[in-house]
Amino acid sequence: MSRSKLEQVKQLTSEDPELQTVTQFVKEGWSKYAANVPESIKPYYSEKNCLSLSKGILLHGNRITIPKSLRQEIIERLHDGHYGITKCRERAKMSVWWPGIGKEIQNTIQACKVCQEAKPTQHREPLMTTPLPDRPWKRVGADICELQKKHYLIAVDYFSRYIEIAYLPDMISDTVISRLKNIFARWGCPNELVTDNGPQFKGRGFREFAYDFHHVTTSPHYSQANGEVERAVQTAKRILKQKDQFLALLSYRATPLQATGVSPAQLMLGRQLRTTVPTIEKNLNPKWPNFKLIRKADDKAKESYRRFYNRRNSAKELPELRPGDKVAVKLDGERGWVNTATVLRLAGTPRSYLVQMDRGILRRNRRHLRLIKENFSHLEEQEEESEEGQKKTQATQDLPDIEEPDPPQSPVRVTSRGRIVKRPIRYRSS
Numbered sequence: 322m323s324r325s326k327l328e329q330v331k332q333l334t335s336e337d338p339e340l341q342t343v344t345q346f347v348k349e350g351w352s353k354y355a356a357n358v359p360e361s362i363k364p365y366y367s368e369k370n371c372l373s374l375s376k377g378i379l380l381h382g383n384r385i386t387i388p389k390s391l392r393q394e395i396i397e398r399l400h401d402g403h404y405g406i407t408k409c410r411e412r413a414k415m416s417v418w419w420p421g422i423g424k425e426i427q428n429t430i431q432a433c434k435v436c437q438e439a440k441p442t443q444h445r446e447p448l449m450t451t452p453l454p455d456r457p458w459k460r461v462g463a464d465i466c467e468l469q470k471k472h473y474l475i476a477v478d479y480f481s482r483y484i485e486i487a488y489l490p491d492m493i494s495d496t497v498i499s500r501l502k503n504i505f506a507r508w509g510c511p512n513e514l515v516t517d518n519g520p521q522f523k524g525r526g527f528r529e530f531a532y533d534f535h536h537v538t539t540s541p542h543y544s545q546a547n548g549e550v551e552r553a554v555q556t557a558k559r560i561l562k563q564k565d566q567f568l569a570l571l572s573y574r575a576t577p578l579q580a581t582g583v584s585p586a587q588l589m590l591g592r593q594l595r596t597t598v599p600t601i602e603k604n605l606n607p608k609w610p611n612f613k614l615i616r617k618a619d620d621k622a623k624e625s626y627r628r629f630y631n632r633r634n635s636a637k638e639l640p641e642l643r644p645g646d647k648v649a650v651k652l653d654g655e656r657g658w659v660n661t662a663t664v665l666r667l668a669g670t671p672r673s674y675l676v677q678m679d680r681g682i683l684r685r686n687r688r689h690l691r692l693i694k695e696n697f698s699h700l701e702e703q704e705e706e707s708e709e710g711q712k713k714t715q716a717t718q719d720l721p722d723i724e725e726p727d728p729p730q731s732p733v734r735v736t737s738r739g740r741i742v743k744r745p746i747r748y749r750s751s
Contacts (some may be wrong), residue, residue: 333388364420381418438657450623461511462550477553481588497521540686554584580622648690
């Protein structure tokens with residue numbers, strides 16, 4: 322610190338009533354009990370053994386105690402370069418101090434617009450797998466894929482992984498609805514249809530698609546939320562690249578899956594499909610597999626997927642958001658948390674929220690929403706409770722010592738480490 326800055330600190334220290342009171346206690350000695358110290362300087366009481374005076378400047382060890390009027394400027398100097406909380410605290414430990422400096426550094430950095438915008442994408446949350454439905458075609462997922470400038474509708478059954486592929490000559494909603502009606506005519510109406518938020522699935526025509534199913538949409542720009550369908554799209558693209566696409570689709574439907582140990586056709590139809598591979602007639606007879614074993618194998622496979630995914634991505638839960646929280650919004654492909662929004666409510670599916678932005682109400686996944694400094698209300702409530710507990714503890718510690726009468730003598734002895742030692746019965750006096 323330059324000589325002129327030291328002179329400024331010295332001058333402001335002499336004008337700071339709080340530091341002048343602390344200086345007086347440093348010179349004359351501190352009271353034995355914190356209750357006898359003025360309320361304004363109680364934060365200094367716990368650090369009394371570290372405080373000293375040098376040429377009119379109050380020191381905390383080898384660190385300069387900064388007057389209140391200069392603290393904000395020092396905080397800004399510590400944050401030069403927009404380093405994180407840890408680095409700024411380490412810089413402070415080398416030269417300056419005042420009560421609560423660590424918390425003030427944290428608050429300043431959390432409120433820094435440049436730092437918040439430059440933060441990386443949030444870490445991934447633990448994988449949430451979808452339980453196996455009770456029966457075939459109860460829960461169905463659908464999506465549209467593009468391959469070689471052609472579009473296809475992909476539908477997959479969550480129970481059997483049975484895939485349907487339908488060519489789309491155009492991308493209008495009526496065409497998509499027509500293809501779904503064709504599929505439902507073969508297999509029946511599902512209880513639940515899961516799609517993304519594409520315009521073909523969100524228009525008025527699709528809302529009027531009255532085939533008695535519950536339509537569930539996933540978080541926009543978060544394909545992982547509909548992982549079963551995304552996996553089916555990858556499989557469908559591989560099939561559509563084959564020279565004989567129908568033979569490739571037949572082979573997929575007749576091949577046992579690793580997760581269940583049986584083929585999609587066996588779970589969907591209760592029988593194996595006849596393919597170009599020779600087989601005996603007995604293997605083609607209708608026979609349902611053991612659903613209990615299928616469910617057990619599926620649960621085991623999904624648990625393995627979940628464990629591997631969480632370990633590979635160091636996944637951990639993000640704190641739940643509340644209505645009214647102020648958040649920054651950034652999709653995975655965007656740079657910087659430059660957009661802000663207000664949380665309205667949960668959107669009906671896990672980790673999905675409706676947020677109010679400048680351009681209207683949008684739906685976003687929790688991974689794309691970051692709490693900003695203005696609304697760390699959840700944490701502040703916890704901190705207030707913690708501070709109350711600390712005050713109660715401090716009040717207890719500030720009570721004067723009371724001499725207690727010596728306990729009555731006993732044949733029981735206690736070692737220096739607190740272990741009770743009893744004399745053997747044969748050595749005790751009767």
